[in-house]
Amino acid sequence: MDNFSKIRKATQFTSLAISSVIFITAFYGILTHNDAYFEIGLLIIGLLVGGILLSPILGRFYCGWLCPRGTFLEYVLEKVSKKRKIPDILRSKSFKLFIASLLAVMFAMVLLDMNPLLTSQDELASVGGFIVFMCIMTSILISIPLGIIYMPRTWCGFCPGGYAQSLLSKHKILKLSIEDCRNCKKCHTSCYLDLCKISTGKTKYIESLDCMACMKCTDSCKIGANKPVIMLKAA
Numbered sequence: 001m002d003n004f005s006k007i008r009k010a011t012q013f014t015s016l017a018i019s020s021v022i023f024i025t026a027f028y029g030i031l032t033h034n035d036a037y038f039e040i041g042l043l044i045i046g047l048l049v050g051g052i053l054l055s056p057i058l059g060r061f062y063c064g065w066l067c068p069r070g071t072f073l074e075y076v077l078e079k080v081s082k083k084r085k086i087p088d089i090l091r092s093k094s095f096k097l098f099i100a101s102l103l104a105v106m107f108a109m110v111l112l113d114m115n116p117l118l119t120s121q122d123e124l125a126s127v128g129g130f131i132v133f134m135c136i137m138t139s140i141l142i143s144i145p146l147g148i149i150y151m152p153r154t155w156c157g158f159c160p161g162g163y164a165q166s167l168l169s170k171h172k173i174l175k176l177s178i179e180d181c182r183n184c185k186k187c188h189t190s191c192y193l194d195l196c197k198i199s200t201g202k203t204k205y206i207e208s209l210d211c212m213a214c215m216k217c218t219d220s221c222k223i224g225a226n227k228p229v230i231m232l233k234a235a
Contacts, residue, residue, distance in 0.1 A: 005219045008064070011066065015066045019047070020068070023041075025037050030132065047066070052164050059212075065213070067161075069139060072139075091210070111126075142155060170209065176227070177204065181201060190220040193212070
């Protein structure tokens with residue numbers, strides 16, 4: 001079965017196309033110091049905030065279905081990635097907090113006009129430019145290299161935006177049921193963050209809050225034991 005994969009791919013590339021226009025326009029504003037184009041980068045914040053607000057209901061759905069960087073890493077790096085196991089340190093709480101704190105400090109520097117490359121008289125333009133600039137730089141310096149060395153979407157294991165969604169996903173209603181799983185392990189290689197192997201054969205649901213609800217494991221299950229369910233009450 002690949003029903004989810006087809007729908008998801010169409011959704012991902014639609015989001016990527018829209019986001020690419022935003023990025024290109026905002027990056028042009030950075031290069032030309034045009035505040036009007038600079039501010040367009042704020043739309044990226046709007047998309048991410050929308051994903052975070054949905055996370056108490058759908059978990060990291062935004063990461064799995066709409067994130068433009070995730071789509072790029074997934075489909076482009078898939079061809080060159082070594083697909084090695086993601087080191088535990090890169091998915092640890094301390095490392096997630098370190099990355100989030102680092103970006104928060106840099107963001108504060110922009111707000112305090114301490115970054116000459118992205119400072120503008122228009123505060124909104126400075127923030128918009130910072131978001132686009134950081135997305136580009138973290139992709140070049142971190143997510144792409146790690147995606148080649150390890151799994152393509154290694155960055156998603158400690159992405160600050162994804163981490164924020166995980167923290168709010170404890171009571172999400174969208175879950176992946178594996179109650180009827182026979183632990184054949186076919187879904188293990190389909191998971192971008194190596195999460196299936198932690199749960200299959202052990203629990204009724206994929207418990208990890210880092211699950212991006214990409215449904216790759218559902219499509220890979222040949223007996224239909226792995227399936228999305230809506231749980232309005234705690235399991």
